[in-house]
Amino acid sequence: MKKDIIVPAAGESVKEADIVNWYKGNGDYVNRDEPICELETEKATLDLTAEIDGILTISVDGGTVKVGDSVGFITASDAKPVAAANPVNAPTAVVIPAAVSNGNSYAQGHASPAAAKLIAETGASITQGTGKDGRVTKHDVQSSPAPAPVAPAPTVSPNQPLVAPGFRPERREKMTRLRKTIMNRLIESQQTTASLTTFNEVDMSAVMDIRKKYKDAFKEKYQVGLGFMSFFTKAACNALMEFPALNAYVDGEEIIFHDYCDVGVAVSTAKGLVVPVIRNADQLGFHQIESAIVDFAKRAQAGKLTIQEMEGGTFTITNGGTFGSMLSTPIINRPQSAILGMHNIVQRAVVVNGEIVARPIMYLAVTYDHRIIDGSEAVRFLVRIKEQLEDPTRLLVGM
Amino acid sequence: MDSFDLVVIGGGPAGYVAAVRGSQLGLKTAIVESRNTLGGTCLNVGCIPSKALLDSTELFHQAKTKFKVHGIEISEPKANWNQMIQRKRDVVISTTKGIDFLMQKNKITRINGVGSLVSGTVVEITNGTEKTQIGGKNIIIATGSAVAQLSSVPFDGQRIISSEEALELSEIPKSMVIVGGGVIGVEMGSIYARLGTQVTTVEFMDGLIPTMDRELGRALEKTLRSLGMTFHFGTKVTGATSGKKSVTLIAENKKGEPISMEADYVLVAIGRVAYTQGLGLDKVGIAVDSRGRIEINSHYQTNIPTVYAIGDVVKGAMLAHKASEEGVACVELIAGQKPHINYNAIPGVVYTWPEVASVGKTEEELKAAGIAYKKGSAPFKASGRARAAEESDGFIKVLADQTSDEVLGIHMIGPRVADLIGEAVVAFEYRASAEDIGIISHAHPTFSETLKEAALAATGNRAIHF
Numbered sequence: 062m063k064k065d066i067i068v069p070a071a072g073e074s075v076k077e078a079d080i081v082n083w084y085k086g087n088g089d090y091v092n093r094d095e096p097i098c099e100l101e102t103e104k105a106t107l108d109l110t111a112e113i114d115g116i117l118t119i120s121v122d123g124g125t126v127k128v129g130d131s132v133g134f135i136t137a138s139d140a141k142p143v144a145a146a147n148p149v150n151a152p153t154a155v156v157i158p159a160a161v162s163n164g165n166s167y168a169q170g171h172a173s174p175a176a177a178k179l180i181a182e183t184g185a186s187i188t189q190g191t192g193k194d195g196r197v198t199k200h201d202v203q204s205s206p207a208p209a210p211v212a213p214a215p216t217v218s219p220n221q222p223l224v225a226p227g228f229r230p231e232r233r234e235k236m237t238r239l240r241k242t243i244m245n246r247l248i249e250s251q252q253t254t255a256s257l258t259t260f261n262e263v264d265m266s267a268v269m270d271i272r273k274k275y276k277d278a279f280k281e282k283y284q285v286g287l288g289f290m291s292f293f294t295k296a297a298c299n300a301l302m303e304f305p306a307l308n309a310y311v312d313g314e315e316i317i318f319h320d321y322c323d324v325g326v327a328v329s330t331a332k333g334l335v336v337p338v339i340r341n342a343d344q345l346g347f348h349q350i351e352s353a354i355v356d357f358a359k360r361a362q363a364g365k366l367t368i369q370e371m372e373g374g375t376f377t378i379t380n381g382g383t384f385g386s387m388l389s390t391p392i393i394n395r396p397q398s399a400i401l402g403m404h405n406i407v408q409r410a411v412v413v414n415g416e417i418v419a420r421p422i423m424y425l426a427v428t429y430d431h432r433i434i435d436g437s438e439a440v441r442f443l444v445r446i447k448e449q450l451e452d453p454t455r456l457l458v459g460m
Numbered sequence: 461m462d463s464f465d466l467v468v469i470g471g472g473p474a475g476y477v478a479a480v481r482g483s484q485l486g487l488k489t490a491i492v493e494s495r496n497t498l499g500g501t502c503l504n505v506g507c508i509p510s511k512a513l514l515d516s517t518e519l520f521h522q523a524k525t526k527f528k529v530h531g532i533e534i535s536e537p538k539a540n541w542n543q544m545i546q547r548k549r550d551v552v553i554s555t556t557k558g559i560d561f562l563m564q565k566n567k568i569t570r571i572n573g574v575g576s577l578v579s580g581t582v583v584e585i586t587n588g589t590e591k592t593q594i595g596g597k598n599i600i601i602a603t604g605s606a607v608a609q610l611s612s613v614p615f616d617g618q619r620i621i622s623s624e625e626a627l628e629l630s631e632i633p634k635s636m637v638i639v640g641g642g643v644i645g646v647e648m649g650s651i652y653a654r655l656g657t658q659v660t661t662v663e664f665m666d667g668l669i670p671t672m673d674r675e676l677g678r679a680l681e682k683t684l685r686s687l688g689m690t691f692h693f694g695t696k697v698t699g700a701t702s703g704k705k706s707v708t709l710i711a712e713n714k715k716g717e718p719i720s721m722e723a724d725y726v727l728v729a730i731g732r733v734a735y736t737q738g739l740g741l742d743k744v745g746i747a748v749d750s751r752g753r754i755e756i757n758s759h760y761q762t763n764i765p766t767v768y769a770i771g772d773v774v775k776g777a778m779l780a781h782k783a784s785e786e787g788v789a790c791v792e793l794i795a796g797q798k799p800h801i802n803y804n805a806i807p808g809v810v811y812t813w814p815e816v817a818s819v820g821k822t823e824e825e826l827k828a829a830g831i832a833y834k835k836g837s838a839p840f841k842a843s844g845r846a847r848a849a850e851e852s853d854g855f856i857k858v859l860a861d862q863t864s865d866e867v868l869g870i871h872m873i874g875p876r877v878a879d880l881i882g883e884a885v886v887a888f889e890y891r892a893s894a895e896d897i898g899i900i901s902h903a904h905p906t907f908s909e910t911l912k913e914a915a916l917a918a919t920g921n922r923a924i925h926f
Contacts, residue, residue, distance in 0.1 A: 167864040168891045174802070181798035196890060 062137035064113045068130045071102050071368050077127045078102045079238050086165070087119045091135060098132065103242035104335075104368045113137050169195030176202045184232045206233050239333045250395045255431040258390040259439050263447045265406050265421040268292050271453055283348035289403070290326065290354050291347040293378060295456055296449040297401055298322040298343035301376055304442040306434045307399040307427075308375045316433055325374030325394060326354055328361040329384075335361050336394060338374040378403065388424045398433055401446070402426035462569075464490045466791065467583050467596030469575035469739070472500020473780040474771030475602035476559055478787030483566035485795045490594060491568055492575035492585055494738075497556035498563065500604050501772075502780040505624040508555055510647055511811055512548040513627065517654040518813050521687075526850055539655050541632050548627070575603075576740040580764040586738075598766055598794050601754060602787065603739060605732035605772035610639060613700045613728055619707040620700060620726045623648060633657050633724035637709050639697050640729040641668040643810050646680065648727055650812045653687040660721055662711055666693045669810060673822035673871040675857060680816055680873060683853060692719070700726055734773045749775070760790040768794070782806050805888035809878045814840075814854040817881035819888055820869035823859060832862035833869075836894065836918025838910045840874045842926035845905035851875035856910045858894050858918040865893035865919065876907050883911060894918040 068078055081099040085091050096108040097117060111117070115135040126132055170188045172180055179202040180187065187205055190197030236244070250256070272287050279287040301308040301322050310317040324342040328335050337357040339350060360366050377394040382405040391402040402425065409422040425446065429439040449455045466482040468475045471493035482489040497504060523537040563570050573587030577599070584593045607622040609615060615622055621629075623644050632655045638645045641663030653659045663670075667677040668684070668691070681691065694714040701708050708722045734753040741748060746762045747755045754762055754769040761768055770790050771783030785806070789799040810816035826833050839855045840846040854874025860867050870884035887897055897915035902908050909925075917923040 167866055168893075171891045174800075174889050178797070178799055181800065192890075193896070 062113070062115075064115070064135045064137065065131045066098070066109060066112075066133045066135065068100065068126050068128050068132060069107075069109070070128045071100075071105070071107055074372070075102045075104065075128065075368060077125055079125050080121065080123050080132065081106065083119055083122060084108075085117050087117065089117050090138070091115065091117045100126075101238050102368065103238050104371050105366050106364045107367075111135055166194035168193070170197060171195075172197040172202070173199060175199040179203065186234070206235060237332055239335075243333055246395060247392055250393050253395070254393055254398075256393055256428050257431045257436070257439075258426050258428045259436070259443055260388070261425050261443045261447050263423050263425055263450045264411065265289075265423055265450065267453050268450055269421060279348070283352070285348055285351045285355055287347065288351055288354070290378070290380070291350040292450060292453065292456075293401070293403060293446070294324055294326075294339065294342050294350050295347065296446045297324065297376065297378060299449060299456065299459065300442050300445040302343065303445060304434075304438050306438055307429060307442050309398050309433060310375075310396040311398065311430065311433055312396075319375045321375070323373055323375045325371075325377035325397075326357065327377060327379035328358055330361050330364070332364065335366060335371060336374065336377060337361065337366055337370045338372070376400070380404075382406065382423065388426065390426060391428045393428055393430060399427055399429040399439070399442075402428070461582075461593050461595055462490075463595035464488045464569070464597070466490070466598050466600065466794070467492065467575075467594060468600045468602055469583065470500065470602035470604055470771070470773075471495070471498035471559070471570075472602060472604045472771065472783065473502050474604070474773075474783035474787045475500065475600070476562065476787075477784040478600050478602060478770065478791050479568045480562055480566050481788045481791040482794075483568055485791060487598075487791070487795070489566075489568045490571055490596070491563065492571045492573065492583060494572075494574045496572065497553075498559040498570075499552075499556045503555050503559065504552060505627060507780055509548045509552050509627045510623070510644075510651070512551045513544060513651045514647060514811050514813075516544045516547065517651045521654040521813075529850060539632065541655070545628065574738045576738055577744045577746070577767065578740070579744060580766040584740075596766075598768065600760075600787075600790060601736075601739065601762075601767065601769040601773055602771045602783070603735050603773050604783075605778055606735040606737075607728075608731045608733045610697060610728050610730055612698055613639065613709070613726065615728065616702055619702040619724075620728065623727070623729055626725075626727050629725070635723040636660070636725045636727060637662060637707075637721050637723040638727045638729060639709070640731070641665070641670070641691070641693075642729065642731065643669060643808075644729040644731075645727075646684065646810060646812050648729060649684065649689055650687065653684070653689045658723075659687075659689045660692065660723065661689060662692045662695050662697055662709070662721075664694070664696055669816065672808060672810075672816065672818050673857070673869065674824060676816050676818065676871055676873050679854065680810070680812060683814060684812070695719070702726075732772065732778050736773060759793045760786060776803065777806060777808065779806065779808065802889060805885050807881045807885050809881060811878060814851070814874045815876065815878045816873045817877040817884075818869075818871045819881055819884050820867065821859065822869055822871070823857075826859060826868060831868065834860045834862055834865075834894070834918050836860070836914045836916065836921075836923070838913035838917055838923060838926065840907070840910055842913065842923075843905065843907060843910050845907055845909070846875060848905065849875065851907075856880075856914040858897070858911070858914040860894035860915075860918045865895055866891055867894055867897070867915075867918075870911070870914075872911075874907065874910065880908055880911060883908065898922065 078100040081101050083098050085097045091097055091111040093111055093114050095111050097111050098109040100107050113135055115138040117135055119133040121132040176197045176199045185202050185205045187197050187201055189195045190201040192198045276287055305318045308319050321341055322343040323338050323340050325336040325338045339353045376397055377400045379391050380403040381389050382403050386404050388404055389402055391400045393400050404424045406421045406423045408419045410417050411420045425443060427439055427443045465487035466489045468479045468491045471491050476498055479489050479491045520539050527534060571585050573585035576584045578584050582593055582595055584591055613620055626648050635658040636652055638649050638661045641661050646668055649659045649661055668681050669677045696712045698712055699710045706722055706724055707726045708720055709726050710720045713719050746764055749755055753775055754773050756762055756769050756774050760770050768790050770786035772778045776782060785801050789801050792799040807817055807819040837855050837857045841852045846852045856872045859869035867887055894915045898912055898919050902912045913923045913925055
């Protein structure tokens with residue numbers, strides 16, 4: 062029996078994927094449910110698993126594939142083939158000599174001395190070569206996307222200053238699918254919305270007092286820290302209910318209002334920015350929001366977020382403050398209509414009751430689609446958030 | 461004041477190679493050397509002259525012991541020591557002339573005298589009473605090493621000698637005591653034992669060439685004993701009294717009992733130390749370690765960024781080929797390239813006969829590190845080529861990782877293994893497995909087949925020929 066390996070439909074908007082890596086090699090025996098191939102779509106990476114036990118045959122070993130494409134097949138076989146030394150006992154074992162690595166050799170990616178020098182000089186990134194067992198040859202580096210200098214070695218002319226010799230490498234790398242998606246979506250947002258940003262400042266003293274007071278008890282009860290994000294999410298949800306246009310989509314000549322808040326939280330990862338969505342954030346308690354964020358952050362770093370988790374938000378919060386941003390103008394996460402930007406908290410001199418005092422201040426920014434949101438709405442929306450954060454009792458009584 | 465992009469102090473295997481590479485990369489280069497000839501210790505009083513005498517004496521030994529079995533009848537051969545020494549000098553002269561040619565070809569300015577640092581960019585050269593200064597944007601110190609002195613047995617240049625004098629003796633001694641069973645000690649011992657000198661080796665450790673795999677030291681000891689050499693291991697030298705015609709060495713054996721031995725000469729060959737005399741390191745504040753070696757970072761840079769140091773004068777094995785590789789790497793780094801030396805793949809060689817050669821980890825090191833390994837040994841007795849050459853002493857041992865089969869150490873004693881080790885070094889650079897070596901075709905009949913057989917033995921006891 063032969064079972065084709067099909068690229069699955071990973072989400073409604075996903076139409077193609079890149080093959081990042083085959084975990085198993087041509088001719089390898091694979092067990093059912095074992096991951097065999099890593100795919101990267103525009104939103105997430107996902108593993109293809111074997112549907113049956115058997116011998117793997119790879120027909121597409123890299124590049125871009127469409128949903129529904131076959132990338133190989135598994136030939137059913139119950140018994141794991143014994144060592145090739147005794148082929149009589151393993152009639153089903155198809156030994157396909159792999160010209161390159163089967164991915165299991167300790168030597169995969171090991172660069173020859175000349176290749177290693179070129180890699181160091183050009184910054185090329187090669188994890189698998191064409192040499193025996195995936196060794197990297199000099200030619201692999203020369204023909205890699207980061208082009209090695211054609212000349213055998215840079216020479217320094219006697220007239221040139223020698224203190225900082227003049228070899229300044231450039232690198233050229235293929236964009237990941239995620240980076241291309243981010244690029245296209247940001248441009249689309251800038252070009253199709255009439256976006257505008259309004260700012261305000263918030264005195265964080267009250268929120269900080271609460272955190273200080275309940276930090277330990279909260280952690281003990283819910284096994285998660287009481288962060289700032291739950292306050293901002295709750296305050297934003299209340300304000301969104303009051304100003305529904307900021308929680309709406311434009312759809313042709315109609316506006317879709319949402320009577321719930323699915324709040325996206327921007328998470329920075331090594332590969333780029335992803336925005337997982339906290340569903341029904343308006344209904345959740347502080348600890349549920351904090352737990353959701355911790356879980357998202359962990360899985361985002363590991364590249365394990367699913368596409369479903371990143372689709373369908375109605376509003377987004379982004380926190381540039383964690384990196385030290387004082388003030389910024391976020392870009393709307395389409396098809397949403399508004400985004401809240403948080404920033405760093407800094408002790409600033411402010412005037413309270415006619416006296417200059419130091420207070421922990423955060424600047425807030427809301428970028429909104431002016432096509433459906435009037436300026437007054439956006440400004441009042443942000444003021445509502447400010448009021449709730451400066452006097453968190455309002456969160457309790459819904460004021 | 462003349463000014464250069466690169467000034468190299470020291471014209472040995474580190475320095476002259478650095479100068480050539482500098483010139484290749486377009487640097488205006490000068491080389492400063494205190495000897496009249498370039499090539500350093502290696503060419504003048506080390507590797508090359510010792511190999512000349514080793515080859516002459518081995519041929520003499522073969523004529524005495526092996527010609528008959530090959531069917532060559534000659535009357536008892538006699539060693540003409542003066543001719544051996546003269547030929548050795550000729551080899552040295554022609555080799556150093558070759559270096560002179562390389563300097564001219566690469567348009568390197570050669571300056572005779574003792575180089576001394578005035579600052580991080582100025583070198584003063586003293587030649588007799590004459591002093592000149594040159595400027596260098598980059599300065600490489602490659603002043604090498606000198607023989608180490610044993611404080612209890614100081615050299616007198618007459619009866620208590622170093623390897624340098626041992627290469628220029630006026631006569632074949634009747635007897636010689638060699639302090640040190642390392643590379644230099646066993647090579648010098650071989651030269652004289654083959655000529656009939658009664659050679660006695662005194663070694664503090666409990667075997668020969670103690671830094672190499674122990675099996676090699678034991679096998680070497682066996683063949684040197686057959687040359688008539690005798691050994692005192694675990695023995696500590698305490699002093700010596702030298703007379704006009706002989707010298708008496710006093711030592712303490714394992715049990716702490718004093719022993720004494722009289723010989724025509726005592727050769728002290730306990731190693732070498734970094735040579736920095738006259739460099740003016742103190743003056744410019746260049747840091748050295750507790751053993752007097754110049755401290756460097758991974759780019760061979762001293763604590764003064766424009767001053768670099770390479771070869772025997774810095775840490776690491778005191779080997780000419782290690783020094784030369786550092787010469788190339790250092791200059792390439794100066795020129796902005798990014799070379800890398802794999803220090804685990806630098807071979808060690810002993811030019812006794814049979815020769816000894818080694819790369820990677822010894823069995824002792826693998827055991828100490830707790831690394832699970834497989835071992836495959838193949839004797840030269842099983843090689844048709846070796847039997848045809850009447851050279852079947854020795855073996856090759858391949859050590860490979862228990863699970864991955866990657867080669868971790870290759871150790872050889874046998875005919876021409878100094879050359880065979882090259883294949884093992886390539887295997888190391890490419891992280892070959894034992895099976896890789898076993899699969900690769902080796903010409904038949906050759907000595908090199910023994911490496912293939914040892915690799916097959918390590919792969920899974922798959923040797924074909926024994």
